[in-house]
Amino acid sequence: MAAVLRVDLPENAYDIAIAPGSLPEIGTALTPLGLGKKILLVSNRIVNKYYGDTVRESLTAAGFEVVTHLIPVGERYKTLNSIQKIYDSALEHRFERNSTFLALGGGVIGDMTGFAAATWLRGVKFVQVPTTLLAMVDASVGGKTGVNHPRGKNLIGAFYQPKLVYIDPDVLETLPPREFRAGMAEVIKYGVIWDANLFAQLEAAAHLDTVQTIDPALLETILVRSCQAKADVVRQDEREGGLRAILNYGHTLGHAVESLTGYKVINHGEGVAIGMVAAGQLGVKLDLWDTAAAQRQDALIAKTGLPTTIPDFLAIADLVNILQNDKKVQDGNVRFILPTAIGAVTITDQVPAATLKTVIKACQSAMP
C-alpha cells in the first residue's frame, strides 16, 4: 500500500509520499520535480550507515550528483555552527540556486538541513526523507526549520517548505524503541487535538510501544492520519498566526521540562507526553475538559510506554520561570493549548499562575 498527501499551501504546494519499502526508489520519485543535478545529502553517521548507500545509489542511478555532508549525532549539534559547515560544503562543491539539500534523518537533521536550504543563496530546493517516527509525523511537515540558541530551543529559524516529503515506514525498524515512543507522543497529540477517530484506533490497538509489535496497517494509518492532521492545520495557517498554535499542545510545559533536564533525561516526545498530561489537568481544573477524557488520554500515553509525570528533581519555580521565555508568550501572558474534547482544543492565555503551579505540583506526584 502507498499514500500520497498533497499539502496545498498558497505558494508552496508539495506532496508527502508514504510507502513501505520505497527508499530504493527515491531517485525516480525526485525526477519529476525539476530539481537541478546536484544534491547535498545531509545526514548523521548512524543514519548514513543504515540508509546512506541505498539513497545515494538510487539518486545516482536517476542521474543526480550526490555530495554527502554528515553532522555529528545529537541535539547539541543543532547550532548555527553546524549550519555554517553545511554552507561551507555547499560552497566547496559549488551548489547553485537550483541545487537541492536533502535531509536524511530525524528532526534535528531535518530542521538544520531545512534552515540551511532556506538561507543558502536565499533559498535552494529542499527534500525531506525522515527516518524517525517523530520526524515523519511532525518535523517533516509544515516547513518549520531552525537551530537552537545557546539559551533556548529553536529560537533561530525560518518557515521553509520542502519540495517533497518522502516517507518509507520500513526504516523505523532500526529506530531505538525510546525514539519510536517519542514519535508516538506526537501521534497521540493529533488524536487529542484534531482526530478523534485516530485516537479511537490507538485506544483499540493491542500494542503501541514498539515498531516490532505494532500492527503494520495501523502504523501506516498513523502516518497518513498524522501527516494529514498536520497538513490540514498548516494549510490553514502556514505562518502560525492562529490555528497552527494548536500543534503546540503539550509543548509549552514539555519544552520547559526538556530544557531543564538538558534535553537528555527527557527527550522531546517524552516532554510532550508529560506536557499533554499537565495540559489535560489544566483543562479539567478550568472546567474545559472532563476527568474521564483526561484519563483516557493519560491511559493511552501510559500504554505507549511514555512518562506521565514531571521528574521529581525539577523545581516548580524553575519551570514557571522558563515558561515566561517560551516563544508562545504574547505580550507577557503564557498561552496554553487546552483540550475541550477528544479531538478538539482551545487556545487561552487565561491560566491563573496559582492554578498552573498547583497542576505542575500534582503532575510531579503519582497520577491521580
Place this chain on the structure above:
Amino acid sequence: MAAVLRVDLPENAYDIAIAPGSLPEIGTALTPLGLGKKILLVSNRIVNKYYGDTVRESLTAAGFEVVTHLIPVGERYKTLNSIQKIYDSALEHRFERNSTFLALGGGVIGDMTGFAAATWLRGVKFVQVPTTLLAMVDASVGGKTGVNHPRGKNLIGAFYQPKLVYIDPDVLETLPPREFRAGMAEVIKYGVIWDANLFAQLEAAAHLDTVQTIDPALLETILVRSCQAKADVVRQDEREGGLRAILNYGHTLGHAVESLTGYKVINHGEGVAIGMVAAGQLGVKLDLWDTAAAQRQDALIAKTGLPTTIPDFLAIADLVNILQNDKKVQDGNVRFILPTAIGAVTITDQVPAATLKTVIKACQSAMP
C-alpha cells in the same frame, strides 16, 4: 510633497512612504501597522549619532518600547557573528513574535536586520528606515536580506518582506558624497533596465553628483521612480525565478570587482557602475545594443562622478574565475543581463568566454 507606493506581493503587501522631513513622525507612521510594543532599533554608531534620538523619541512618544542595538560600521561586520549578537539582544530583552526589528541605516544594516528578523523566532516584524541613497532605492525594497560568507557576498540570507519602508530624503544631507554617488549608480541602472523616462530626466539634470547640488524635486522623483521600478519588478517575481534577475544588471562583473578589491577600494555602487559599462560593451559586441546608447549610458555614469573603468591592477583571469562562483550561475553558465535599449534589457547565458575577456580588457583601458 510626499508619496506612498504600495508593493502588492501575494502574501506580503507593504508600503514605501517617501516624505522629506518625515523622520520625527515615524512613531505615528508605525501606529496603524498593528505591531507589538517592543522595537529593536538596529543601527550603527554614526547613523545613531545623527538620527537615533529623533527616531527613539518619536517611537517612545507613540507608545513603543525601544531597545537600541548597534553594529560596528562597515561591510566586514556583515557576518553571522553580528546576527548572533542581534539574537542575544532580542533574547536578553525578551522580544516576542509580534515584536519589531527596525533597521536604521544603510544596506548593511538593513540586510542584517532583515535577516535577523526573518530568522529570530522564525520571523518577527520588520521595518526599514534607510539612510543612504543606495538603501533607499535598492536594498530596502524587495525583501532580500542576508550576510556575507567569508568567501562570498550575500551567500547567506532569506527573502523577507518589511511591514513598511520609511524614507525621509532629508537624511541624505549627512551622507558622504561618495556614498551618494554609489546610490546614483543604482538609479541609473533603473533608467537603463526599466524606465527610459527616468533616464532622460537624469540626462537633462545639471548636477547629479552631490545631494547638495541636485534639484530637490528631481531627488524625490528619483526616489519614487526607482522604488517604483524595483517594486514593479519584485511584484512580478518575488523569489527571483526570472524577471527579477534584471535587477542584477551591472552586478555580475560589479560584484567581482568589489570582491577582488576587498570591498574597499571599489564600493558596491562603483562596482555596479563599472559593471554597467562592461555590460553595455558586451551588449554592443553581441549586437544587442548600439554604440550611441552605450555612450549615453557611460556619459551619465561619468557625469555622476562614478568610475567607468576596471582598476588596472586587477587580473582578468581572477575576474573570470570569480564570475564562475557568482550566485547567478545556472548549471555552469555565467548569466548576464545585457541592455537592448535605454529602458530594456535581456538575460543571456550565451556570452562567449573570449568576448568576455576582450570586453574586460577594453574596460581596463581608457573608455572608447
